[in-house]
Amino acid sequence: MSQVTSAHGNADGSGLPQVPSIPLADDRALAAVGDQSIGTLVKDATTHLSTLVRAEVELAKSEVTREIKKGVKGSVFFIVALVVLLYSSFFLFFALAEMLADFGLLRSVAFGAVFIAMLLFATLFALLGWRKVRTIRAPERTINSVKDTAAALTQRGERKP
Template identity: 80%
Template sequence: MTQVTSAHGKADGSGLPQVPSIPLADDRAIAAAGEQSIGHLVKDATAHLSTLVRAEVELAKSEVTKEVKKGIKGSVFFIIALTVLLYSSFFLFFALAEMVADFGVLRSIAFGGVFVLMLLVAVLFTFLGFRKLKSLRAPERTIASVKDTAAALTHRGDQQS
């Protein structure tokens, strides 16, 4: 079998990994075409189909892996930004408590009130998060499609009469 890569990969090993492929022309098959039986041709076709399916799965895996890695690298910057934002929010709430204290409220009551406000916001977003997580479902269309494909490949000889 020959080894090929996608347009993003190089044959020297850098880029995407090599995946098996079906050769466009097999010299042995052309030379022995008159000598092969139907069973041997079916065996070759099945082997080529199996190789094709494995190559497609391998290509999909390598492309998805590449995209996931890029996504993870990009999300690191968002995580850093979120961390800085969370630490800086301390100063916002501290300033809010001082502002409330400037209106004549005792400092301890002002800071306690801001703390209770922060707890209420945290409880609200926790509730919204749980509500969103409860709506998650399995990918039913994908599961059904895979089952249909498996059934079609398993029972492909049963339909011939």
């Protein structure tokens, strides 16, 4: 059986992994067609179908892996932006405290008020997050479907007397 690669891969194995393929012309097909039995034809068809399914699974796996890698690389930029935003929020809160101090509050009271406001917001968002996380449940429909399928397959294989 021959091996093929995607347009991005090389035949020497670099790039995407090699995927088994069904040959376009079988050497046995070039021989006398009348010499093949039905059993041989069924065996060849089964082999080709199995190879086709494995090739499709391998292709899907390589495509999903490639897309996940793209997503991870893209999310790194979002994480860096979030870190910069979080560090820059320090200056926002510092400026807010200075603004309160300019309105006549003592500097220590202004900074304390900003600190307490930040704690209140953090507590509020932590409670909202906790409420959402508590509602997470197991995928019951999927579990029941898998159990039903397993039960149907085991019943099908059993012989009744």
